[in-house]
Structures are given as structure tokens and as C-alpha cells.
Amino acid sequence: GESVGLHLxxxxxxxxxNSIINCAYSNSxxxxxxxxxxxxxxxPQFIIDIRSNMDKRQGQRVTVLLNKxxxxxxxxxxxxxxxxxxxxxxxxxxxxxxxxLYFGRGTQLTVWP
Amino acid sequence: KAGVTQTPRYLIKTRGQQVTLSCSPISGxxxxxxxxxxxxxxxxxxxxxxxxxxxxKGNFPGRFSGRQFSNSRSEMNVSTLELGDSALYLxxxxxxxxxxxxxxxxxxxxxx
Numbered sequence: 205g206e207s208v209g210l211h212l213x214x215x216x217x218x219x220x221x222n223s224i225i226n227c228a229y230s231n232s233x234x235x236x237x238x239x240x241x242x243x244x245x246x247x248p249q250f251i252i253d254i255r256s257n258m259d260k261r262q263g264q265r266v267t268v269l270l271n272k273x274x275x276x277x278x279x280x281x282x283x284x285x286x287x288x289x290x291x292x293x294x295x296x297x298x299x300x301x302x303x304x305l306y307f308g309r310g311t312q313l314t315v316w317p
Numbered sequence: 318k319a320g321v322t323q324t325p326r327y328l329i330k331t332r333g334q335q336v337t338l339s340c341s342p343i344s345g346x347x348x349x350x351x352x353x354x355x356x357x358x359x360x361x362x363x364x365x366x367x368x369x370x371x372x373x374k375g376n377f378p379g380r381f382s383g384r385q386f387s388n389s390r391s392e393m394n395v396s397t398l399e400l401g402d403s404a405l406y407l408x409x410x411x412x413x414x415x416x417x418x419x420x421x422x423x424x425x426x427x428x429x
Binding site for chain 2: 238240246247248249250253293295297303304305306307309310
């Protein structure tokens with residue numbers, strides 16, 4: 205889940221559709237995962253988290269799925285709205301890293317009216 | 318409950334100068350981490366403080382330093398600024414190492 209690239213993956217969806225944002229993480233010892241939303245000019249905003257003893261967790265309009273076998277995390281947003289347009293980051297923590305978060309590259313979500 | 322507060326929001330400094338940024342955590346949060354965000358490198362971890370002790374450090378030169386006070390507020394300092402230090406500096410706070418981490422709005426540093 206380290207940030208490695210210059211170019212963000214992008215996802216464009218129509219308002220009202222469901223969005224799925226994917227993330228691959230690298231550390232098998234990671235036991236805690238967080239999704240953040242970052243709007244232009246603002247700090248990352250906590251959306252939802254999940255611990256490694258769970259496969260799925262639901263929030264308001266969002267669901268996070270964790271597949272530890274293939275080290276994959278996804279964020280599903282139901283009934284996507286224009287206000288959901290932002291960059292979405294997954295972050296992982298665990299092992300001996302204490303409070304340190306490892307971030308993915310981020311995905312730019314654009315919602316069209 | 319007040320969120321994470323970072324000051325100042327914007328800074329313009331000249332090469333060679335030094336700068337100090339401040340982060341006030343959410344009440345009860347004892348862990349404060351600092352990140353540098355640039356378009357090219359994304360979010361890069363600087364260091365983490367917990368109960369006034371640095372317990373984790375990223376791969377940044379010694380020009381980058383920090384500290385945490387007894388009230389959990391944290392400062393980071395960058396000395397001998399370089400153009401490449403221009404970035405959004407973010408702090409994230411949490412109750413402990415394995416709990417939710419919340420970010421401030423960041424300090425936008427521009428080095429000219």
C-alpha cells in the first residue's frame with residue numbers, strides 16, 4: 205500500500221450508480237485498514253475502517269470488503285452523488301508499524317450529474 | 318468534539334529558512350503522525366509521536382524534526398528549506414496505534 209505512482213487511477217460514474225474502488229495492499233502483517241476521502245485543498249477525511257478479523261463492514265452508503273487471501277480491499281459507494289467526487293485512499297497499518305499508515309496511490313472518483 | 322487543528326494553513330518561505338508547523342490533536346488522542354503530500358510522491362510518512370516520544374520515523378533527512386508536548390500537541394520543524402519541500406503537510410491523530418486516525422486540514426508550505 206505504499207504510494208508509488210505519479211498517475212492516479214480514475215473512475216467516472218453517473219450520479220445514482222454504485223461505485224467500486226479497489227486497493228491492493230502489500231503487507232501480510234497488516235491488521236487494520238482505513239478508507240479516506242480527500243477533496244481538493246482539504247485533508248483526508250475518515251470514511252470507514254475494517255480489522256483483519258472481518259471480511260465486510262458497512263456504513264452509511266459505503267461498504268468495505270477485505271480479502272486477505274489476495275490482499276485486496278474494496279470500497280463500495282451506493283447511489284453515488286456529485287459530492288462523492290474526490291480522491292479515495294486506502295491505508296493499512298499493522299505489524300510493528302504502530303501508528304504509521306501506509307497509503308495506496310489513491311483513486312480519483314468523478315461523478316457526473 | 319473539535320477536530321484536528323493545524324496551523325498555519327498556508328506558509329510561504331524562502332530557501333534556506335526554517336519553518337515550524339503545529340498540530341493540535343482531538344481531545345484524548347495521544348498519537349500524532351506527520352505526513353508530507355506531494356503530487357509526485359503521494360502521502361509520505363514523516364514520523365509519529367506518542368506520549369512525547371518519537372516511536373516511528375520515515376525516510377526523510379535530518380532537516381525534518383518534530384516533538385510532542387505533554388498536552389499531546391505536536392510541532393514539526395523543517396530547517397534549511399529547499400524548493401522540494403513545498404508540499405501539503407498533514408498530521409493525523411489517534412487514541413493509540415491501532416485505532417482510527419483522523420487528519421487535519423494540513424499546512425500548505427510553498428518554498429520560493
